[in-house]
Amino acid sequence: MKIVVLKFGGTSVGSIERIKNVVKIIHSYHKKKYKLIVVSSAMSGVTNDLIKKSKKISNNFSPEEYDVLLSSGEQVSCSLIAARLNHIGLKSRSWLSWQIPILTKGLHKNAKIISIYKNRIIKYLKEGGIPVIAGFQGVNLNNRVTTIGRGGSDSSAIMLAKFFGAKRCIIYTDVEGVYTTDPNKLKNAKKIKVISYEEMLEMASLGAKVMQPISIQDARLNRINIEVKSSFKKKTGTLITKRKNILSSKIIAGISSTQNDAKVTLVGVKDKPGVAAMIFKPLSKNLVNVDMVVQNISANGKETDLTFTIKTEDLGKTKKIINANKNIKFRKILLKKDVSKVSIIGVGMISTPGVTFRMFQALAKKNINIQVISTSEIKISVLIDKRNTKKALVALHNEFKLED
């Protein structure tokens, strides 16, 4: 059975007109004789409204009831989609997670799908039906409604693709796909036709908000091709697939930049083993996420400067933690907010020497000073002054010919 999973995000089903449009999209796949599994998010705004209600009821709202509350949103959108499919003459029905069932384990509000019972859906597909499955939710062994934490309905779609052996999972959303860089920051940004899971993971975790990293990781592990596209425009989207499916010779797939990083420098730290741990342990305990780290070479062998980046909102907390911890010895603390992390991402850099050099040179040509550097196998990140972000994006976009 050739199954395709179609997932629609909140904005794609955000109004009655949009639901009618989504049904036209489903119809077009149905005409091509695919067996379809449809997954939907709640209509946009609904989930936020329910969260607002929960906050007014209690600042400590029961997680079990939170899941019951929020899952009502997908129930509404799925029934509307199925009824509209019926309206145009197609056999369809909504499936809530307990009706399939989609079994989850783990904490409420953050459950994970561990199993999907296939029999009923397979039977329904064989009868020619189009199941419309409520995303974002499951049921646990206690017969209680759960919601999937990170990834939400995307995770549901990927897991459905996995359990039903679908080779394709199409994620309909309000953007046309994944771009070489944020189109809001650089109007020359180009839509990427094909990108590897690994590149996409780096893009996603760096702020390209198309999909949650956890869903991309699930797709990667299960070798599911993801197509991200817009439900509003009939255009090819971005295919996220495994490396060896990618024929393109581009070295760099995309460039990302952040807006809310801050830099902390501890001047005159004792240069001896265990010092870094002493600094980062209390930060980690207090949920401050340290991103880039650089330790300068010690000039005199006794003292060094330690620089790291954190999210701007954690700046106050970090300062307090470091000052409170008397074991951390240093001469001076320097804090800097107006910095931006610019990263180039691409599996191509593994086999291409000189990428780092080209990046640094391109920035140097524009007089952009690099404050911190960090690299991974398929990513190079630099910390620069925030006011230079746009200039850096343009320079790197040109250098690696992403407009072509």
Next chain:
Amino acid sequence: MKIVVLKFGGTSVGSIERIKNVVKIIHSYHKKKYKLIVVSSAMSGVTNDLIKKSKKISNNFSPEEYDVLLSSGEQVSCSLIAARLNHIGLKSRSWLSWQIPILTKGLHKNAKIISIYKNRIIKYLKEGGIPVIAGFQGVNLNNRVTTIGRGGSDSSAIMLAKFFGAKRCIIYTDVEGVYTTDPNKLKNAKKIKVISYEEMLEMASLGAKVMQPISIQDARLNRINIEVKSSFKKKTGTLITKRKNILSSKIIAGISSTQNDAKVTLVGVKDKPGVAAMIFKPLSKNLVNVDMVVQNISANGKETDLTFTIKTEDLGKTKKIINANKNIKFRKILLKKDVSKVSIIGVGMISTPGVTFRMFQALAKKNINIQVISTSEIKISVLIDKRNTKKALVALHNEFKLED
């Protein structure tokens, strides 16, 4: 186990503040050591909004999906109530019908509860929990969500009281109880403390919109005492119970009046067997509900006048049906819209002679002409000019001393 069922209507849970208030009411019963089963409707406005959405999706919305759609409303209110009960430190959780389960049969949108599995709820009650059950919904043998047609959440409450052997079912709503007559029409109307099922059935079907007749009938058959009261004011409500529990010596419990009746008179109808049937059969087929019927005594033995009442909105349809049916012979058709049916209701009239006389005399004294009369064991209805309605209500309210 001494179980009390508490049911809250849509306006009673119509906002976050009202839900907090409802939780205070539940708490007050909990303090009295009752085992509580809470049933809730959807927050007011929600169901109508969902119905509007369904109409925009299709003028022939699938009944199966309609039930999935609408049942989301009670899911929201129940989770909010349970979470608020948790917030004030009480053990509580929401129960959706498939989790209990509440089994229904019959058509979607109009299902009937046939069985409620008790084990899980009993266990939960024994553990000290307060179950908050979604009203208006059930699940059928196909594992699909259904909604209860007439009676809605009231029916759910009564059936829960029946299956769990609760002797009391308290219906919280936005009125303080059942009144001797509509307080909007007569400001002297008094709240009735106790009323029999039979009287309440007549009151309900005559337009006292406190409860659906079907729920009262279910309560009557299962001998469940219903207390109707306001969730907004701390006041005694109205107890609906069996006749012999009522010690009050009132002959008449209440007076009702209608606003949208119309009178049809066929003048010069052939006075022979089968004529009335010939007239009413096509009306019934076309869903025109004929209420009061009077056939005058034939003066010459050949011709008679036939008068009946229908709902005003059926007037055009009725005229068309009668004129279209060539088998119905008559000389003239008279249509009259501005009429009102005024009824006095009370089990006391069974054992008290002269009630009819007193009613007619009271109306005659005020020069109110009676156009049609119909009587049942516990009800006398008269058709009068609509402009006399208020005058008639006052006269009868005084005559039967309902203000005392």
